Amino acid sequence: MAIPGLNEKFSVKQYAVKSILLSMLLLVSIFVYRQATAKEVTLIVDYESQIIMTEAKTVGQLLDEIGIYVRGRDKLSPSADERIEKGMIISLRKAFPVFLHVDGQTALVYTTAESTSELLNELAVTVALEDRVEPSLQATLSHGSDILITRVSTSLISEEVSIPFKTEQKNDPTIPRGKKKVTVQGKVGTLLKTYEIVLADGNEESRQLIEEKQLNEPTNSVVLIGTADPEPIVTASARGGGVVTNIIEGIASWYGNGDGLHGAKTASGEVFNKNDYTAAHPTLAFGTRVRVTYLKTGKSVDVRINDRGPFGKNRIIDLSMAAAEAIGLRSAGVGKVTVEVLK
CATH class of the missing domain: 3.10.20.30 (Beta-grasp domain)
Structure with missing residues (x-):
């Protein structure tokens, strides 16, 4: 006796089982096929390696499959066009x-x-x-x-350098004290210096002197300094010299020896020379000529005012060393004098 619907249910089950078996068979076939056609390669990216099974035909296709982009400066070996071979080692160094x-x-x-x-x-x-x-x-x-x-470079350069001359001073008893005479004009010499220059990117970094050569020797200047004492100048009344416009009596002093003033500038701007007949006065105009008489010796000397002073109490004039020597005041240091302004 046949059960209604039983054969129909059995047929459906058989169909389902067959479908599952066919699907599994297909998957196994595909897997076996892929295993048979896939190739094993080693991919090294920046020194990190991995083993890959691939069906890609070229190196470029393989990299596309796994999402690796190769830029222009990247280093790929073998090239992207190279065909994949079993056991191939592919190296990619990223720039x-x-x-x-x-x-x-x-x-x-x-x-x-x-x-x-x-x-x-x-x-x-x-x-x-x-x-x-x-x-x-x-x-x-x-x-x-x-x-x-x-960038480093070296070069040699030469420079001429002046050699200063010296001044030789000689005392001359035939020249009046306070006067000078140049007998030999000084002339500078020339020294050639050669340097090795080191340049770093065009800028001087160091220089070293490697040679010196004297081209011209300097010629020293020779100056004669007068040491002759002039004849004492008598007063105007005795000789009838310049016209006296004013006579002042007071204490005189002198300066210029060991006080550091010789060679220094005076109040008038000229350089003080202790061997010239000059003097400092508090008020007389620069360039005024006066006659100074030392009352103790009776000797007189004509001097030119080129400085300001003295600033001591009761002193009326400060003589240069040479002027004080001429009237016998130098050894005393100070003394009573008369000062006559000459026209």
Whole structure:
């Protein structure tokens, strides 16, 4: 006796089982096929390796499959067009940025170079033996490295330098005291100095003197200094000299020996010479000529006012050493005098 619907249910179950079996068979077939056609390769990216099973036909297709983009400066071996072979080793070195400072310019460069030397070769940058490279040519590069190249050159330059002459002073008893006579004019000499100059990027970094050569010797100046004492000048009444316009009596002093004033500028602006017949007066105009008579000796001397002073109490004039010597006042230091203003 047949049960209604039983055969129909059995047929459905058989169909479902067959479908599952066919699907599993298909998957197994596909897996077996892929295993039979896939190739095992080793991919090394920046020194990190992995083993990959792939059906890609070329290196480029493989990298596309796994989502790796190759830029222009990246280093890929073998090339993207190379056909995949079983057991192939694929190496990819990603380019990284470095900064190159050379010849006054800074460039951002992407490179796969491992050392400074490799980078410079890659960019065809020449470095002379004297040039400085920082870091060194053997240094390992990394992301963001700074490479500085300093161009170094040496050269020789020569400079002429003046050699100053000296002044020789000689006493001459035939020349009046306070007078000078130049017998030999001084002349500077010439010295040639040669230096070795070190330039770093065009800027002088150091210089070293390597040679000196005297081209011309200096000629020393010779000056005769008068030491002859002049005849004492008598007073106007005795000789009838210049016209006296005013006569003052008071204490005189002198200066110019051991006080540091010889060679210094006076109040008038001229250089004080202790051997000239000059004097300092508080008020008389510069250039005024006066006759000073030392009352103790009766000797007189005509002097020219070129300085201001003296500033001591009751003193009316300050004589140069030579003028004080002429009237016998030098040894006394101070003495009573008359001062006559000459017209």
